[in-house]
Amino acid sequence: SIFTGDAAQKYILFKENKSWTEAQRYCRENHIDLASVRNQTENQEILSAAAGQWVWIGLFRESWKWSDQGTSSYRNWNSGQPNNFYGQENCAVIWTNSWMWNDLQCGGIFPFFCYKDNLILVQENKSWGEALSYCRQHYVDLVSVPTEQVQNWVKRRAQSASTAHVWLGLRYSCALHFWFWVRGKKAGTRNWAPGKETGKCGHTGAVESGAGQQWVSLPETEKLNFICSKHGIKDICDSGYGKKLLVQMELTDTALLNMRDPAVRRAVFQKIEKKLKEQGMPEFKLRWRRQPNGEIFYQKKEDEEKKEGCKKPEV
Structure with missing residues (x-):
């Protein structure tokens, strides 16, 4: 069951019952991650699609963090929750009888929501320009990284690459002397490896497939794997686009x-x-x-x- 309307760009519901850990693994291997719920609107969208079922979301007990490492502080706990009954309730589920959240043992078996997969790692070695053309022809674009949340998704994809680095949609402007995303915005979010932000003509940005998946500046002629976005990134997250320069x-x-x-x-x-x-x-x-x-x-x-x-x- 998939959301309709705007939510179709965000989540997909899997009715197969899994434990929280199994659901997290499935989402990470086949999509992006278990769903985060960042506001009341998203909470209501999930409730509507859940159709009376209890469903896992990506919240777990480590000061109650989101599986995708998102920083949203929105919570919708039921009265008296989370109560960590018997000291073993470390994962969050949405109750359909109250439409609010409850902590449960992670081994419970329920349906779950994943983020709809928006990124694809292409394991073909191409120059930056060739990668850009490929993504625009077959998908939407080389991936832009407007937020920390998307950065975490990119890191996870990059780990499966067959090259030491993976192209991003990041390029240096010789005319204006700054780094920018090919979706048309100046690079705000940054994750450069120490000493690797080389502002040179003909240089473009890549992410390491190993180590800490930090960014490096490389000549655009190098042949690397690359990550494409299937939909507009701003459809699935608050991108901060629209700023003036x-x-x-x-x-x-x-x-x-x-x-x-x-x-x-x-x-x-x-x-x-x-x-x-x-x-x-x-x-x-x-x-x-x-x-x-x-x-x-x-x-x-x-x-x-x-x-x-x-x-x-x-x-």
């Missing part, structure tokens, strides 16, 4: 150009867009930011140039 740049050799001319500004704008697309950022939405005086560009004064001790980004 302000970038200031300097244009050189503009003496013969009238930067107030709309045609000139449009040509510059199109050149920036072309650069972004070439570097795998087609989903970035650009717009000019006007100065307080209404102008977009201003002529740099000579004393400002003398104070500058570093080279501006070139577009």
